Amino acid sequence: MCASRFEEDAKIGYQEFRKWCNGGGTFNESASIDPTAVIEIGAIVHSESVIGANVYIGSGTVVGPAVRVGQSTKIGYNVVLTNCTIGEFVLIHCGVCIGQDGFGFFVNEQGDMMKKPQSLKAQIGNHVEIGANTCIDRGSWRDTVIGDHSKIDNLVQIGHNVVTGENCIICGQVGIAGSVTIGDYVTLGGRVAIRDHVCIASKVRLAANSCVTKTINKSGDYGGFPANDxxxxxxxxxxxxxxxxxxxxxxxxxxxxxxxxxx
Missing domain, CATH: 4.10.910 (30s ribosomal protein s13; domain 2)
Structure with missing residues (x-):
């Protein structure tokens, strides 16, 4: 009886998905997809997602429930989008993950760990480019936000609750810990590390391999460990x-x- 019930539930779930006519991908019937969108074979769009005009979704990509993707956005192969909104004219390269849980735990005196709730979203602005295998976590106490026209290189980690301004450049292997606030026109050189809960003013440029350990209030060029003017x-x-x-x-x-x- 249990086996037959499982098979029946699976059949009902399968029937909620259909093959998309433009590209051969799979979509849930409750998703809202513009007819001009391309969903390649092997990609899947889940329930209540919204896909705008002229969006391209590459093979192997998963668009999770209730994700919104703005018009003319291009999404590469094997991308995972969950708990997020993607703006217009965004370019997302292969292997990117956006909207997964951030890294946060409560630790008691004995060293036992309990996961902190990660229940908010990640918001990607318009005209943003995100390099291959970059990860952007969802927020816990505020949404994670990437500002308009920002460009992010490959292999970048952006933690939960991070907010970046517009026109930022983030080079490869940068690691930004949780709850960091970054202004507009900020440049982070390769392998820059930023500790949690600090703020970086607009028009700051950080040299490669710098480590930011405290808030930077003035624009200018910084570098070193710890980062200094x-x-x-x-x-x-x-x-x-x-x-x-x-x-x-x-x-x-x-x-x-x-x-x-x-x-």
């Missing part, structure tokens, strides 16, 4: 080299720091 870094470097040079001379060793790499 690059003008200060240059002054400190010159001061240190001058001290070393003087120490070398006092010991009878005359070092030309400009040519030391060739010695």
């Amino acid at each position: 690059e003008r200060i870094i240059r002054v400190d470097l010159i001061t240190s080299l001058n001290v070393l040079s003087k120490n070398g001379k006092s010991k009878g060793t005359d070092i030309d720091w400009r040519t030391r790499d060739s010695q």
